[in-house]
Amino acid sequence: MKVLTCDIAGLRVVEPKVFGDARGYFFEAWSQERYREAGIDANFIQDNESFSHYGVVRGLHYQQGEFAQAKLVRVIRGTVLDVAVDIRKDSATFGRHYAVELSGENKRQFFIPRGFAHGFAVLSEEAIFAYKCDNFYMPSAERGIRYDDPELGIDWRIPVDKRQLSEKDTKHPLFREAQR
Secondary structure (H helix, E strand, O other): OOEEEEEOOOOOEOOOOOOEEEEEEEOOOOHHHOOOOOOOOEEEEEEEEEEEOOOOEEEEEEOOHHHHEEEEEEEEEOOEEEEEEEOOOOOOOOOOEEEEEEEEOOEEEEOOOOOOOEEEEEEOOEEEEEEEEEEOOOOHHEOOOOOOOOOOOEEEEEEEHHHHOOOOOHHHOOHHHHHO
């Protein structure tokens, strides 16, 4: 596998080695030892999966305090733009975001450590999105940031009139007002 470091400390893009032939393909989606050697040292305890249609934007979500989560995300089918926003107050890149295109074709994975808000936009007709978490979901610790905050300047690559959001995601505070 190939691990790409990002310009925001802690984030990693993983390009697994894919073995393919006329029957299909195989790749190792997770190996604790290999990933630890690559700087991804998380004890994942929960796997989640979502299905969405074109234009769906989910996020920006995070959990605070002792319930913060690291995530390893990937797309099984379709294409998404995946985004992580640095919300670590003591970080030199506080408030900056990193975006990467993940797809069922490129098989890339995106590691997002604790201390980041996370979201994605579905660029294909539909997408199946899967992710591992190193902490359980805790509703009382859940927080969010407005996905379209002008200060963050995220280009979601979806026209405004085509974006589909949950009611909850339209009501998150702006970055500067968010609880961390």
